[in-house]
Amino acid sequence: MTPTQSPAAPAQPPQRQLNSEQINRYKRHLILPEVGMDGQKKLLNARVLCIGAGGLGCPISLYLAAAGVGTIGLADVDVVSPSNLQRQVLFGLKDVGEDKVKAAARRLKDLNPDCNVIEHKTVVNSQNVLELIKDYDVVIDGTDNFPTRYCVGDACVIAKKPNVYGSIFRFEGQVTVFAPHLKNPDTGERGPCYRCMFPEPPDPGSVPSCAEGGVIGVLPGIIGTLQANEVIKLILGIGKPAIGKLTYFSALDLEFRQFKVRRDPSCPVCGDHPTITAPIDYEQFCGVPILDPASLAETAEEVQRAKSNGHPGASTASAEPGRAGPIGAARPGSAPPANTAPPRPNLDDKGLPPGYQFKPDWETTPREVKAMLDKGEKFVFIDCRLPNEHQITHIEGAQLIPLQQLAQRMGELRGKEAEKIVVHCKSGARSLQFTQALRQQGFKNIKSMAGGILLWNKDINPGGPQY
Numbered sequence: 384m385t386p387t388q389s390p391a392a393p394a395q396p397p398q399r400q401l402n403s404e405q406i407n408r409y410k411r412h413l414i415l416p417e418v419g420m421d422g423q424k425k426l427l428n429a430r431v432l433c434i435g436a437g438g439l440g441c442p443i444s445l446y447l448a449a450a451g452v453g454t455i456g457l458a459d460v461d462v463v464s465p466s467n468l469q470r471q472v473l474f475g476l477k478d479v480g481e482d483k484v485k486a487a488a489r490r491l492k493d494l495n496p497d498c499n500v501i502e503h504k505t506v507v508n509s510q511n512v513l514e515l516i517k518d519y520d521v522v523i524d525g526t527d528n529f530p531t532r533y534c535v536g537d538a539c540v541i542a543k544k545p546n547v548y549g550s551i552f553r554f555e556g557q558v559t560v561f562a563p564h565l566k567n568p569d570t571g572e573r574g575p576c577y578r579c580m581f582p583e584p585p586d587p588g589s590v591p592s593c594a595e596g597g598v599i600g601v602l603p604g605i606i607g608t609l610q611a612n613e614v615i616k617l618i619l620g621i622g623k624p625a626i627g628k629l630t631y632f633s634a635l636d637l638e639f640r641q642f643k644v645r646r647d648p649s650c651p652v653c654g655d656h657p658t659i660t661a662p663i664d665y666e667q668f669c670g671v672p673i674l675d676p677a678s679l680a681e682t683a684e685e686v687q688r689a690k691s692n693g694h695p696g697a698s699t700a701s702a703e704p705g706r707a708g709p710i711g712a713a714r715p716g717s718a719p720p721a722n723t724a725p726p727r728p729n730l731d732d733k734g735l736p737p738g739y740q741f742k743p744d745w746e747t748t749p750r751e752v753k754a755m756l757d758k759g760e761k762f763v764f765i766d767c768r769l770p771n772e773h774q775i776t777h778i779e780g781a782q783l784i785p786l787q788q789l790a791q792r793m794g795e796l797r798g799k800e801a802e803k804i805v806v807h808c809k810s811g812a813r814s815l816q817f818t819q820a821l822r823q824q825g826f827k828n829i830k831s832m833a834g835g836i837l838l839w840n841k842d843i844n845p846g847g848p849q850y
């Protein structure tokens with residue numbers, strides 16, 4: 384199936400009566416007057432589309448399937464990777480390397496055979512979004528990038544579908560329901576859309592993703608179950624849907640805060656005189672691609688490593704059984720056992736990724752640094768990452784001076800202006816900033832290690848942690 388083709392949600396025969404097995408399965412619902420037989424039948428007849436089968440999509444779809452939602456569409460193009468398992472509770476080790484939508488469908492069908500799971504292994508974009516959402520009653524935004532959020536947000540306004548929105552970052556999350564075709568239950572006004580709240584996308588690169596900034600594993604569980612709760616309320620028509628109300632959650636403070644969000648009458652999509660009446664080019668609008676090439680490469684590498692470590696489910700013809708080991712367990716500086724050697728990375732003759740724009744005046748390669756260390760050459764070696772990153776993996780002999788502390792710790796480097804200095808970080812961006820800052824301070828002989836410790840751990844210390 385090509386990314387633009389995807390099965391539409393087939394019309395399920397409407398559930399008119401519950402059989403005795405279903406009555407037993409759903410009896411905790413049936414005794415709630417707010418649900419009852421009629422409500423349970425509404426759930427069984429409901430069609431819900433979850434965009435993203437990641438951190439949010441996992442708890443959302445698990446709870447909706449368990450609740451008896453009859454049709455759940457899942458749209459995701461990714462495969463399961465080992466670093467997903469910290470929070471993506473639908474999946475296990477045996478699923479590593481498999482399409483998320485396929486692994487999810489199997490788990491959800493096992494949880495509840497009443498649930499018809501529709502797999503949309505596709506990138507959601509302006510070409511397919513309207514076709515994708517048209518047969519669903521409720522759309523859930525569980526995505527992690529701005530182009531898809533705007534795309535889903537606009538399409539839901541155009542197609543008059545409620546958009547149950549959640550987002551997460553580090554220890555904080557947000558939940559609301561965007562539905563300009565429905566009323567805010569408190570004010571009676573029409574609700575806002577995603578663009579009313581975020582009229583403009585952030586500058587490209589200004590907002591780090593969860594992959595860059597991290598996320599505490601339970602957070603998507605908390606935010607995702609709140610989204611699932613909103614979906615169930617919308618289907619049943621009970622309670623007050625969170626239309627016009629944004630709930631912010633802080634995991635560190637166990638604090639929920641609520642904000643009113645109002646529809647903007649001049650909004651280009653849901654305003655009184657809309658100018659956007661069909662999906663636009665969201666990658667151009669946001670200035671970033673829907674699929675981040677770096678994160679795709681990371682997933683492919685993780686899966687490849689899991690395969691070469693002989694993980695169940697991720698095993699290949701070349702992987703022998705019975706040598707499963709924890710992923711990323713190789714200690715910094717230590718070579719991995721010979722039989723779990725990772726595949727040779729694809730690097731050029733300098734040891735750099737193909738196409739890398741090497742700046743010889745500013746950068747040195749991991750291979751050159753290794754040669755200097757092997758020769759016992761005297762130079763100042765600095766790791767400018769954060770202490771927690773240093774604990775994950777580090778190069779023996781590198782002194783930790785986080786970029787953020789450079790101004791305060793300048794004294795430690797004074798007097799070394801003429802000495803040879805090499806600085807490294809995770810992937811080479813921060814160390815270049817560090818290098819620029821020190822050159823402005825009169826340090827003449829400083830260079831940044833291209834590709835950072837991630838490249839080091841591919842080329843010099845293969846099997847060393849990638850994070």
Ligand SMILES: [Zn+2]
Pocket residue numbers: 563575576577578579580646647650651652653654
């Ligand atoms: Zn709007």
